[in-house]
Amino acid sequence: MKIELFDTTLRDGTQGEHVTLTVDDKIRIARRLDDFGIDVIEGGWPGSNPKDKEFFERARDIEWKHAQICAFGSTRRAGLAPEDDPNLRALLEAETPTVAIFGKSWTLHARVALGVSLEENLELIASSVAYLKAHGRRVIYDAEHFFDGYQDDPAYALETLRAAAEAGADVLVLCDTNGGTLPSDIYRIVGEVRRQFDVPLGIHTHNDTGCAVANTIMAVAAGARHVQGTINGIGERCGNADLCVVIPNLQLKMGFTCVPEEKLAQLTDLSRFVNEVANLTPIDRAPYVGRSAFAHKGGVHVSAVMKDPRAYEHIPPEKVGNRRRVLVSDLSGKSNIQYKAAELGIELKEGEQARQAVQRIKELEHLGYEFQGAEASFELLLRTIQGEDTRFFTLDRLRVRTEIDEDGGVCNSEATLAIRVQDARELVVAEGNGPVDALSNALRKALRCFYPDLDQVHLSDYKVRVLNSDDGTAAAVRVLVEHRDGERRWHTVGVSTNILEASWQALADGIRYYLLKKRQGELAASAALASAQRT
Numbered sequence: 001m002k003i004e005l006f007d008t009t010l011r012d013g014t015q016g017e018h019v020t021l022t023v024d025d026k027i028r029i030a031r032r033l034d035d036f037g038i039d040v041i042e043g044g045w046p047g048s049n050p051k052d053k054e055f056f057e058r059a060r061d062i063e064w065k066h067a068q069i070c071a072f073g074s075t076r077r078a079g080l081a082p083e084d085d086p087n088l089r090a091l092l093e094a095e096t097p098t099v100a101i102f103g104k105s106w107t108l109h110a111r112v113a114l115g116v117s118l119e120e121n122l123e124l125i126a127s128s129v130a131y132l133k134a135h136g137r138r139v140i141y142d143a144e145h146f147f148d149g150y151q152d153d154p155a156y157a158l159e160t161l162r163a164a165a166e167a168g169a170d171v172l173v174l175c176d177t178n179g180g181t182l183p184s185d186i187y188r189i190v191g192e193v194r195r196q197f198d199v200p201l202g203i204h205t206h207n208d209t210g211c212a213v214a215n216t217i218m219a220v221a222a223g224a225r226h227v228q229g230t231i232n233g234i235g236e237r238c239g240n241a242d243l244c245v246v247i248p249n250l251q252l253k254m255g256f257t258c259v260p261e262e263k264l265a266q267l268t269d270l271s272r273f274v275n276e277v278a279n280l281t282p283i284d285r286a287p288y289v290g291r292s293a294f295a296h297k298g299g300v301h302v303s304a305v306m307k308d309p310r311a312y313e314h315i316p317p318e319k320v321g322n323r324r325r326v327l328v329s330d331l332s333g334k335s336n337i338q339y340k341a342a343e344l345g346i347e348l349k350e351g352e353q354a355r356q357a358v359q360r361i362k363e364l365e366h367l368g369y370e371f372q373g374a375e376a377s378f379e380l381l382l383r384t385i386q387g388e389d390t391r392f393f394t395l396d397r398l399r400v401r402t403e404i405d406e407d408g409g410v411c412n413s414e415a416t417l418a419i420r421v422q423d424a425r426e427l428v429v430a431e432g433n434g435p436v437d438a439l440s441n442a443l444r445k446a447l448r449c450f451y452p453d454l455d456q457v458h459l460s461d462y463k464v465r466v467l468n469s470d471d472g473t474a475a476a477v478r479v480l481v482e483h484r485d486g487e488r489r490w491h492t493v494g495v496s497t498n499i500l501e502a503s504w505q506a507l508a509d510g511i512r513y514y515l516l517k518k519r520q521g522e523l524a525a526s527a528a529l530a531s532a533q534r535t
């Protein structure tokens, strides 16, 4: 059975803290939602701001593949005829096939927020819905605060729904606007409403009790067939129901149809795309789409998953476009290391080598190394254990000098570095914007005559974390470094009680990794050439 998906990322989602979207952003997201198979895209509230108005002007000229674009607004104001009401007029001027309007279901809100009599509130709902229907719109009626209203005065809450239904509303959406209702109540109330109306019911929940997804699912179990939510659950206060969780739950666990199966496999991409455009940090432990959703850390888990993924995975990650990750950590056993090594194309010999690798990683992690975010350092380590020479250069001597004046205005750093490459020794001095930058510049300068390609490589991110901070200045620091070369980026790690020493390790690993990849590329190319010459 098909569930109608109504996405309000662009309306309720943008009411969340830290979420701002330009009109361009909104158009990009809407195109992506359309492509994914969302049925209705709520673009904004045209009566409330010029940005949303512009969105609808631009949306009009776009050919949508599947989705209906929907404008949002409130029922008319008391004392105004529908045709004179600026909000209803803005809704029509948005020229969308579908409109969503919200009205009051709770006597408290009618009396206090609107300041109208209960009869008048019914009349506002009925006349607004009828007016939009008369203009050929599909009308989705959002019953604001429905669950609070129903628990307070069920007969009146039902009367407001009846006013909307009799005026021609196409869907009655029961909203848990304050997000305070629990799943058992949602299930009971949706069931009670279901028995009184033939009009399809919808559900709109907020996450204030951490139950937005559960509430949505219970509403569907009780008969709702229209589901509202946002991508990644962004939205006012604690957010809305997260469609990235609701959709796979309904489709993979309950047998409903939300989107075509091949579209479901784009869910993780969609989630990341919206985070990227909205400039939000992704939540690693997000169900289904988070980076950690199918990450295995414990050695027992990993060895079982390698035999049969169902042992510790509730669904195959590919179904939602995510992937399995095996983490390397002090919880790791041999299985993690072997899985990881195989992923990197390294064949660790059973027995001694694998055991040695586990031992070495555990020692390093005890010192504060963390390889989960530094896979390039991890690969260098494994290759070294395997007997490969990955040094490329060795440090002879290193000195960094930094001057800071009273205002902190001038912060000039200078690094003097002597390194050895095979039998040659190179001594250079380089400046930089801070000591790490100076060190990074000096290292590339010293190596340039041996490896001219290094000019493409640059330091793109640098993070420091203080470990065991109870020890004050003696605390060790962990430095994570990111390098890029135009097409790739890779991460390395260093740990020491001296921040420059830790930085040096991470920087040197970063350069070594680049040189290793280059050497592998050259070896592969010459092997290909040799085999081409043979044939």
Ligand SMILES: [Zn+2]
Residues within 6 Å of the ligand: 012, 177, 204, 206, 240
């Ligand atoms: Zn809402």
